Amino acid sequence: MEISPYLTHYEAIVNADALSVAPMVDHTDRHCRRLLRLVGPKATLYTEMIVAQAIVFGNASRLLQFSPEEHPVVAQVAGADPVMLADATQVVAEFGYDAVNLNVGCPSKRVMNGGFGACLMERPDDVFAIVCAMKQATKLPVTVKCRLGTDRVNGYDQLLRFVMGLQECRADGIIVHARIADLSGVSTRFNLNVPPLDWHMVERLQRDIPDIRFTLNGGLTSVSHIKEVRNWIDRVMVGRIALKRPDILAAMHASIFREENDFSPWKVASAYRTYLQEQLDLGVPLRAMTVHLLSLFHGQSGSKHYRRHLSTHASSSAATISTFDNALAELSNNEPDRLSNDHDVSVISAT
Ligand SMILES: Cc1cc2nc3c(=O)[nH]c(=O)nc-3n(C[C@H](O)[C@H](O)[C@H](O)COP(=O)(O)O)c2cc1C
Numbered sequence: 001m002e003i004s005p006y007l008t009h010y011e012a013i014v015n016a017d018a019l020s021v022a023p024m025v026d027h028t029d030r031h032c033r034r035l036l037r038l039v040g041p042k043a044t045l046y047t048e049m050i051v052a053q054a055i056v057f058g059n060a061s062r063l064l065q066f067s068p069e070e071h072p073v074v075a076q077v078a079g080a081d082p083v084m085l086a087d088a089t090q091v092v093a094e095f096g097y098d099a100v101n102l103n104v105g106c107p108s109k110r111v112m113n114g115g116f117g118a119c120l121m122e123r124p125d126d127v128f129a130i131v132c133a134m135k136q137a138t139k140l141p142v143t144v145k146c147r148l149g150t151d152r153v154n155g156y157d158q159l160l161r162f163v164m165g166l167q168e169c170r171a172d173g174i175i176v177h178a179r180i181a182d183l184s185g186v187s188t189r190f191n192l193n194v195p196p197l198d199w200h201m202v203e204r205l206q207r208d209i210p211d212i213r214f215t216l217n218g219g220l221t222s223v224s225h226i227k228e229v230r231n232w233i234d235r236v237m238v239g240r241i242a243l244k245r246p247d248i249l250a251a252m253h254a255s256i257f258r259e260e261n262d263f264s265p266w267k268v269a270s271a272y273r274t275y276l277q278e279q280l281d282l283g284v285p286l287r288a289m290t291v292h293l294l295s296l297f298h299g300q301s302g303s304k305h306y307r308r309h310l311s312t313h314a315s316s317s318a319a320t321i322s323t324f325d326n327a328l329a330e331l332s333n334n335e336p337d338r339l340s341n342d343h344d345v346s347v348i349s350a351t
Pocket residue numbers: 022023024025026027048049076103104105106145177192217218219220237238239240241345348349350351
């Protein structure tokens with residue numbers, strides 16, 4: 001893995017992937033990752049899921065372009081054809097990503113109709129063929145993000161066989177979203193919230209096969225969760241909480257990397273403002289970036305007014321950096337919102 005300029009060589013090896021922010025379609029685009037980088041300087045960031053065919057035959061530059069500040073950054077690819085995935089992996093490597101990750105967890109109907117994502121868990125041999133092809137295509141680490149199983153194929157023994165097969169293909173890491181995918185026709189939102197979490201299944205895997213680099217994902221929403229699971233696993237991935245509560249992401253980051261938590265939404269906003277201006281100058285619409293800033297001031301005085309200002313004005317074709325400045329001014333001009341401990345991340349749903 002290429003060493004991020006943010007890390008010393010030693011830190012990069014010891015802490016590699018200790019904290020990741022999950023791939024999330026419609027959210028973790030390059031503007032979002034640039035913001036996340038300011039909140040979690042050492043976190044590994046993921047792209048949204050990108051279909052291999054789109055990389056190979058579409059506008060790869062639009063899909064894969066990122067800025068050096070985003071390192072360490074991993075491209076997540078999806079598909080079912082080993083040749084297509086090998087070709088996509090080569091393109092990902094040319095763009096300078098730090099690793100490539102295969103999606104074996106998306107339960108959406110569209111993805112299932114394409115024969116990839118979570119339904120691949122029911123065809124482990126296909127996954128092994130894909131991972132072998134991806135490994136042959138690159139020297140980059142190749143990892144897999146999967147579920148515990150599906151509603152039809154599940155249980156510890158099948159999962160153990162699956163991860164051992166991945167180990168034989170020399171997969172460099174396995175991220176487990178610790179719930180099954182229900183492929184019986186329920187919604188994607190259901191699949192993010194309803195099948196019960198089972199962190200202990202991942203704990204058992206890590207204990208049984210300690211030389212596989214497992215990452216635990218799913219339902220980690222507080223520093224106490226992180227402390228609890230890091231008794232038995234070195235790597236964690238967080239999704240929705242990172243979008244909804246940057247303050248909690250910063251606290252998790254500080255806990256994992258044993259640093260002081262000096263998170264300030266104002267400092268983040270000030271640094272991101274420079275980026276906003278750069279991107280506006282390049283013709284990027286303001287809203288493409290401010291959509292990721294709505295939760296930045298969660299719980300702070302006037303944050304409701306700040307959000308309302310951005311939501312109302314940032315989409316206008318006349319929106320400029322002043323639109324953001326005026327939203328920030330709403331924070332100081334208004335009474336405190338009611339502080340809330342609400343961590344309900346289930347409302348962020350995949351499309
Ligand atoms: C809006 C949204 C989009 C998602 N898109 C992807 C995706 O592109 N690839 C993927 O592997 N998982 C995707 N997921 C699942 C997350 O990566 C993660 O596994 C899941 O949210 C559980 O983690 P959490 O409880 O920390 O949010 C998505 C989840 C959400 C909420």
